[in-house]
Amino acid sequence: MSNRKAELEILITDLNERLSRYEAHQQRKGGALDKDSEKQAQQVQNDEVVDSLEEETRSELAQIKTALERIDQGLGGQCEKCGEAIDSRRLQVLPYTTVCVACAEG
């Protein structure tokens, strides 16, 4: 269990680093948009990609924090929805998951 926690802490650090890179990108765009409209379109498209990556990263971070809270409460191995035990192999592959396979698929 403590292994899983350590793994999640590493993931959080990793995701936070990614987030700051996305934020740095978004701040740069506040500057000059390229005057060339084709390049500008490309730039806007890139920004949209970064926006959605940023959103994805934020929701991953939220999920990891929920998982850590549940681990602290001693519920880390239990499904958040049905209360059944989460398969340990599933936890190895997805250390941040808080639901069992059945609930994830259902």
Ligand SMILES: [Zn+2]
């Ligand atoms: Zn379940």
